[in-house]
Amino acid sequence: MTALEPLVARTSDFIRDTVIPVEYEVVAHGRVVDDALRLDLQKKAKDAGVFGPLSDVRYGGLGLDTRAQARVLEAAGASLLGPLSVNGSAPDDGNIHLLAHAGTPAQKERYLAPLASGDIRSSIAMTEPAPGAGSDPSLLRTVAERTGSGWVINGEKHFTTGADGAGFTICVAATADGPTMFLVDQDNPGLRVGRRMPTLDHSVPGGHCEVDFVDCAVTGDAVLGEVGLGMEYAQVRLAPSRLVFCMNWLGLAVRAHEMAARHITGRSAFGGPIAEHGMAQGLVADSEIDIAAARGLIRTAAESIDEQGPASSAARHHASIAKTFVSEAVWRILDRSVQLHGGLGVCEDHLVARFLVESRAFRIYEGPSEVLRWSIARRVLRSVR
Amino acid sequence: MTALEPLVARTSDFIRDTVIPVEYEVVAHGRVVDDALRLDLQKKAKDAGVFGPLSDVRYGGLGLDTRAQARVLEAAGASLLGPLSVNGSAPDDGNIHLLAHAGTPAQKERYLAPLASGDIRSSIAMTEPAPGAGSDPSLLRTVAERTGSGWVINGEKHFTTGADGAGFTICVAATADGPTMFLVDQDNPGLRVGRRMPTLDHSVPGGHCEVDFVDCAVTGDAVLGEVGLGMEYAQVRLAPSRLVFCMNWLGLAVRAHEMAARHITGRSAFGGPIAEHGMAQGLVADSEIDIAAARGLIRTAAESIDEQGPASSAARHHASIAKTFVSEAVWRILDRSVQLHGGLGVCEDHLVARFLVESRAFRIYEGPSEVLRWSIARRVLRSVR
């Protein structure tokens, strides 16, 4: 871990010098976040030695534990495009983690290696339109049935993050033996990527898509890990994935907070710099406190993942707490940053306005705050019985 | 006032049957809010007998006091396009009010009559880029100098609402005798409308523009009311204008609240309809409370305008309180509505996502919450001395 501080510094430099200029083109001039942009930034990240915070060294990654990831991904998160540039963004983050945990050697070679290197992107097809599985995975309606040679999958998914242009999709489907995950190549004719849903966030290459599985035939070795363990694997993926979200968004909030502090230092009204007005100072202090608290909660959850394992009850509890608090704190911080920018804060070519809009989904994706609070409370209530 | 309830009901019917279908084209299919759309909707509003809640009957308006306006404009506000459709939206609302108060008979005939009838739109050029007048009007840098035949105006404005395509602009400029308002025809070659600022709100025809006054020559009768009374007139305009914002946005929040309530009634997860989960009920109750409180504050301020006058200290105090609370309550209500819609809530073709984004500027335009709190507190503190 001795090399951590230099790595964090290198990541910050890379974001500032290389990624933020591209981010400006995206936000102010409407440049689309596509794979050409992604591959260019990822190549530069490799050159800068900051690529792969979530991957093992055997796959060209940096081989960091979760605690170290928190430091690096907060630095990368300073730009909307930073996590993508270092290969530390959803949904690939979770899929890398999941494949490393549950994949067979052949699956790792075929799917994990090119995913970790950035040669391909991936997707995860979990969420279903009502009355299927939204926040509640028990409502799963996509079904996989055994055939002579493998399986055939049928069902509708939506919010399938990254589906358009992915190399493969991990599909969660019900089987006679319980929920199971399948690795489906994106060129499988039974996997039909529909429209990109017009979500408020625009920074994920591949978008959030509607995906239909129509008599989608896969071979037996498409089963990720074991049949019937889909929900267990989802749990393995969930805490790290929630936490990566937190790390990335916290980085963006920190940047917006600093932008706001700089903005009010340079502006005057009502007799002096805005930075000397008490109510503005109150907003700055509240954001500084939110940032410190968010950082502490991420660290606690990261330690729990590292020490008790990603699917342990402690890790899941701490990741739920972190996700709930950080997603709401990021929203507050970005909102205060907009407010401190005054009229400029609501101009879409100004970064903070875009950051605020992009971040809204964070309080819903990977578990809405209300569902997380419910699970947090139940754990507390069980513990006192 | 006996006709008020039927008028409110007619307005609600008009919004539901005529405006909301057009709103859907705007939000889901990107139809632009331009003057063709405006004129079509306003014609239909006239046919429905719901046009002109802010204008005197002599100008074809409904001749309502502020209390009655609150009821009608909340009903109109149920759609993003509702206030525009009935000619009850910014910046024309404030300009109608201002011209009725301070205009000469000739100015009323030339500017107020066609504005009240919807034949033209108007604009107001008050805010300036830093270091000019933003929230603090004392920093005014646009200057008007007397010439032999009238005045010549020079200065830069931005956030000039409605400028693109307006019939005229009310420009606030400094003179030797104090801040003064000028009525400038939009085809004056010295009035140069620059780019539309890319603000998060997209529903104002004419946008929020950068406007330069470059040796802009106007005749002596372009002075609105009297020379040197610009700030007094701004005060006359301010309380009613803030309150119209509140009425309109409250209507939208009420609609989003009902949409959310309906949504969770029809969805199930975790063992039952979402509407039966306590945390969802908590969000619903909080929005219901916010709506009731917002309505009460608007009514109090409306009464104060009607009884003490729009520039009275009481009216300004109550309008500041209403603007602060309502703008923040609307934000909370729309945010909860998004959250209750889950993933669909962050899809831009879903109305609540768009409503949330459009509403962000409400906490900044016409006085940011922090500036309003400052003025509220100072009035309280003066009163105890």
Place this chain on the structure above:
Amino acid sequence: MTALEPLVARTSDFIRDTVIPVEYEVVAHGRVVDDALRLDLQKKAKDAGVFGPLSDVRYGGLGLDTRAQARVLEAAGASLLGPLSVNGSAPDDGNIHLLAHAGTPAQKERYLAPLASGDIRSSIAMTEPAPGAGSDPSLLRTVAERTGSGWVINGEKHFTTGADGAGFTICVAATADGPTMFLVDQDNPGLRVGRRMPTLDHSVPGGHCEVDFVDCAVTGDAVLGEVGLGMEYAQVRLAPSRLVFCMNWLGLAVRAHEMAARHITGRSAFGGPIAEHGMAQGLVADSEIDIAAARGLIRTAAESIDEQGPASSAARHHASIAKTFVSEAVWRILDRSVQLHGGLGVCEDHLVARFLVESRAFRIYEGPSEVLRWSIARRVLRSVR
């Protein structure tokens, strides 16, 4: 209603000149709030012409509708002892209302007349220790059984407000025909007043007591109104009673707010009067907004009671909203007032500290905020079906 403004002014004068000096003895020197104190203050209120805001003129009251009560009781509420002094405090307020609504002529003569005149106090025995009726009245365990000559009541109650020293108690008990209210004279040997519960509020003469009904025999005419209508009567009592709480406590919050504003005007730190520091101004503005919103919600609920009746669905909805918001707003206002007083704010001989502590129960008595939010949400959700 033309006499309302002078009545409000008289009430304010009475509180300032007569009640607040006694309040100071109570708070700073520990004088006990007993019936001697009550009778003395009530006599002075009669002399000042401000006694009886909740009673009909035929009982010596002021004959006000609920809207007018809101104005007068806010003025009376400026002191912890104000509502008691004018006979406008719990539990007598609700019992006066209930007897006027449901009492027989004989019951009105025997119980309502002396209660309205302040000759006696009363009590209400509704709440039961677990597993009986707390917030949920359906869990009622106290039972009344018919005997030859009347009824015999058995059961345990607690939080029986005002029981110690009351003239009579209204007891809610289950019968074969449904919940029923009984008027029980306090000297009935079957009514046993136990200890005063050591609640945080100390300003109710008679306290909040544990009360046992042990073979408590009453005659047939002890039934208030009709057998089996106990829950309906509880509803008649509930909205007005919740609203009186709101009026009273709002008055206290307004006073604490003004005390805080005065305090910070006279104190300096960090380079100037605290009143000029932005964060202090923010607290002042937030309290001013809370007060205005609370006042508006009380007025809306009062109108609903006056126009639709106290047990109407609208009145109950608006009273629930008012109770939830006002009880929480009062807590915030008192808390800010403490904070603005700095160290002095936490001294028990300083009024604001005492006010804060006394007010805590307001968010629980007569319906905890969570139960009210639940009922508010269910009404909203029913309305969209």
Place this chain on the structure above:
Amino acid sequence: MTALEPLVARTSDFIRDTVIPVEYEVVAHGRVVDDALRLDLQKKAKDAGVFGPLSDVRYGGLGLDTRAQARVLEAAGASLLGPLSVNGSAPDDGNIHLLAHAGTPAQKERYLAPLASGDIRSSIAMTEPAPGAGSDPSLLRTVAERTGSGWVINGEKHFTTGADGAGFTICVAATADGPTMFLVDQDNPGLRVGRRMPTLDHSVPGGHCEVDFVDCAVTGDAVLGEVGLGMEYAQVRLAPSRLVFCMNWLGLAVRAHEMAARHITGRSAFGGPIAEHGMAQGLVADSEIDIAAARGLIRTAAESIDEQGPASSAARHHASIAKTFVSEAVWRILDRSVQLHGGLGVCEDHLVARFLVESRAFRIYEGPSEVLRWSIARRVLRSVR
């Protein structure tokens, strides 16, 4: 640090088995927190091997760094009397720290040794009544003048914590060479302890007193450390002292949170256990999140003290953040615990009611939240310049 977990466990056991029974006598039966009670509990803490978390082993303490103190003092904080029992409560905590840092060998022997062992208590006289030094130390009015043989101190202090019965008081006074700290024996005839201020918190032996220094003569060796360094020493004391407050109060909040969780598990209303109602679960989750965030912030500040030193800019910043967040989080947690207990929650013989009242001053003592936010914001704003 290998012995930390057993020490934490021992502390928890000691609190549960030995301290909480005494706490019950204090809260429910009014037993006074005096030195007899303190000495008895401290003797038992020594016997249990949990005494002295803040003292060096050479003084019989446990020799813990700040990180370890955080764990142990949170465990001790589970009871109102816990920190006192282990000698880890204000004002002795800060005075131990200060003497260890700035005391001469003779001062350590005379004052630190008996203080660390619990043989005596101490006091600190910093705060002055207006217009003296309250939150703003620059307003210091107490003066020390050199005499032939030493110094003579004159001035008024209040909120002098622990003064009644202390062995000595550290007095901050202005000198010609700047603010200076003096060690004054409590039996000095010029040190006059006045009344105990009737603060909402009652658990500090010695109370918060008014203290007058009247021609109070001390010898030259009464100067703590060096003349003119009083503010620097105050800074050395401040961050650790704020953090100890946080540790202690967090422990109490954790206990109240668990009490509330247990309470609602055993109670039913509205069709099921309260623990299954979503709004109650929301309160539980919010408290769990607050606790986790508070713990993280305390740890961050503790690390900063251990690694950068107690008077470093980083340590002061993190301690300010922790104090602000934790004091407000504790208040919220205790308030929710009261609310979840329903009516019982506002009974003073019930622990949570007492905890809430006792905790109110925590948001004011050692720096009100507003002053802390101001200093936090200024550090942020300086850093972006």
